[in-house]
Each structure stands twice: as C-alpha cells, then as structure tokens.
Amino acid sequence: MxxxxxxxxxxxxxxxxxxxxxxxxxxxxxxxxxxxxxxxxxxxxxxxxxxxxxxFAQDKCGSGSVLGGCPNIVSRSAWGARSPSSVTYLSKQPVHYAFIHHGESAPCTSQSSCSAIVRSYQNYHMDTHGWSDIGYSFLIGEDGNAYEGRGWDRVGAHTQGYNSVGLGFCMIGSFGSHVPNSAALNTVKSLIACGVSKGKISSSYVLRGHRDMGSTDCPGQALYNLIRTWPHY
Ligand SMILES: [Zn+2]
Structure with a gap:
C-alpha cells in the first residue's frame, strides 16, 4: 500500500x-x-x-509503434544467422557515428521474407567478400522489425575507415527513388535512440550516410536526401 x-x-x-x-x-x-x-x-x-x-516503452501488441525504449530486434538465431568466423569487439564505446545504408535488394514486409533477405546478405558478405560475418550492425525491414547483425558491441564491416567508431544500420531494400515506409523509418530512428539510451552510441552522435564517408551511392539518393533532414546529421 x-x-x-x-x-x-x-x-x-x-x-x-x-x-x-x-x-x-x-x-x-x-x-x-x-x-x-x-x-x-x-x-x-x-x-x-x-x-x-x-x-513507457514499445507496445508489443500494437502495430510496432514505438514510444520510448527500443524497437523489436529479431535475434540472429531467429533469422537463421550463420556463426561468424571471427569476432572483434569495439574497443571504445559509445561510438561517435551512426551510418545509414541500404542493401540494394528487393524490399520485404514480413519477418519471414526479411529474414530470407538478411540471410542472403550474410551469405554474400561471407562467401563473396570473405568477411567474417554479415557486415552491418543492424538491418531494418519494412515489416517494422530490426534484425541483429553484428549488434551493438562488435566491429562491423559497413563503412570502410569508420567501422571501429560507428555502427552501421542497413535499410533492407533499394532507396534511390523512394524512401522506406514509415514502419522502417520509425524503427531505425528508435533503434538509434535505443543505442543512445543503452550507452552504445554517444548522445552527441553524428548521423551520416555511407556515401558521406566513401565513394558509393549508398544509401540511395531518396533516402540520403531524407536523412540529411534528421537530427544529428
Ligand atoms: Zn552502404
């Protein structure tokens, strides 16, 4: 009482x-x-x-709307990840950068179809590039889910020259001429906020698109134009 x-x-x-x-x-x-x-x-x-x-957190029963807290993160085992061939942890946290990417693939709007695409990215990164694991820290589908890549604590392979000072967030799909749907955009925003609240990303972080740090079109012109209007860019 x-x-x-x-x-x-x-x-x-x-x-x-x-x-x-x-x-x-x-x-x-x-x-x-x-x-x-x-x-x-x-x-x-x-x-x-x-x-x-x-x-004060996500309504797990709702349509994925996020209040405070973190969005739903589909674990590696849930999307069927292969084991990494090696793991390197970030030596300095929180990181200073949040990088936005796109995967240049078909889009997806269900957990099963997004999981299949995430597995295909991982196969491409490991088998074609010879990397130890899927390159991105997290991936975001238009189903509104976040998918765990290398996660908060491991060095990724997403933004050459900056992998040890930032996390890489990949929007699943191809965003040269249109932006991701609102579910995906809300999820990536809340995921970055979640990283700040967990002490994984600096509260004064700098948001950038992949193309800001190297010669690539990534994350696509339409998505790039959008993120340049976001806080921390
Ligand atoms: Zn990229």
Missing part, C-alpha cells in the same frame, strides 16, 4: 495522468495499455485505470 501511495503522489506531482506524466528517464511518452503488452516491464500501474498500466 505504501508503494502504491508513493507512486500516486509522484504521479500527482509530475502529471495527473499517464499521458501527462513526465517520466524522469523516458519523458512524456506514456500510454495506457495492457501491462502484458509493455516491453521491458517499463510501466507504472497507478497512472491508468483497470488492468491497464502506463507504458
């Missing part, structure tokens, strides 16, 4: 309802949803009525 009373008082001080509540860590992003749908258990029950709780 005391804990509930205290939460109630804090709520009254900082905001009278879930949507007004300014969470010290996540800000005013709360939404009343079923407790079981709130990712990471980042909710406060007392701010919503009935069985709902005020959630």
């Amino acid at each position: 005391h804990a509930l009373l205290l939460l109630g008082l804090v709520g009254a001080v900082l905001g009278d309802s879930c949507t007004d509540y300014n969470h010290p860590k996540f800000g005013k992003v709360g939404k009343c949803i079923s407790k079981n749908c709130c990712a990471f258990g980042t909710y406060i029950s007392s701010l919503c009525s009935g069985d709902n709780a005020c959630c």
Whole structure:
C-alpha cells in the first residue's frame, strides 16, 4: 500500500495522468495499455485505470509503434544467422557515428521474407567478400522489425575507415527513388535512440550516410536526401 501511495503522489506531482506524466528517464511518452503488452516491464500501474498500466516503452501488441525504449530486434538465431568466423569487439564505446545504408535488394514486409533477405546478405558478405560475418550492425525491414547483425558491441564491416567508431544500420531494400515506409523509418530512428539510451552510441552522435564517408551511392539518393533532414546529421 505504501508503494502504491508513493507512486500516486509522484504521479500527482509530475502529471495527473499517464499521458501527462513526465517520466524522469523516458519523458512524456506514456500510454495506457495492457501491462502484458509493455516491453521491458517499463510501466507504472497507478497512472491508468483497470488492468491497464502506463507504458513507457514499445507496445508489443500494437502495430510496432514505438514510444520510448527500443524497437523489436529479431535475434540472429531467429533469422537463421550463420556463426561468424571471427569476432572483434569495439574497443571504445559509445561510438561517435551512426551510418545509414541500404542493401540494394528487393524490399520485404514480413519477418519471414526479411529474414530470407538478411540471410542472403550474410551469405554474400561471407562467401563473396570473405568477411567474417554479415557486415552491418543492424538491418531494418519494412515489416517494422530490426534484425541483429553484428549488434551493438562488435566491429562491423559497413563503412570502410569508420567501422571501429560507428555502427552501421542497413535499410533492407533499394532507396534511390523512394524512401522506406514509415514502419522502417520509425524503427531505425528508435533503434538509434535505443543505442543512445543503452550507452552504445554517444548522445552527441553524428548521423551520416555511407556515401558521406566513401565513394558509393549508398544509401540511395531518396533516402540520403531524407536523412540529411534528421537530427544529428
Ligand atoms: Zn552502404
């Protein structure tokens, strides 16, 4: 009872309802949803009525909309990754750069079709390029999922000369003449924010397209034009 009373008082001080509540860590992003749908258990029950709780992270039951917290990340085992032939960890974290790429492939809008494309990227990187693993840190599909590549902690092979000071985010598809759908764009934005909140990416990070660091069209003209309007570019 005391804990509930205290939460109630804090709520009254900082905001009278879930949507007004300014969470010290996540800000005013709360939404009343079923407790079981709130990712990471980042909710406060007392701010919503009935069985709902005020959630400050992703609504796992919703359409992939992300409030605070991190988007859904499909693990390597879930997309069927091969084991890397070797692993090198980043020696300095958080990293300074977030790089945007595109995969120059067909697009995908389901977890199964995106997983197949991610596997094909990995095969290409390992078998044709002879790399130790898929090059990107993460990949993002138009299904709204993020796919774990080398992840937050390993040195990637995505942006030559900058792999040890940045993470590489690859939008699955080809974005020379159109941009990714809103699900994919929301996911990559929240994934980068997630990396900042985890201490993997500097809060004063610099966002760049692959072509800013080398001679390539990547991430495609349309997507490149878009990311240049984003914060941190
Ligand atoms: Zn690239």
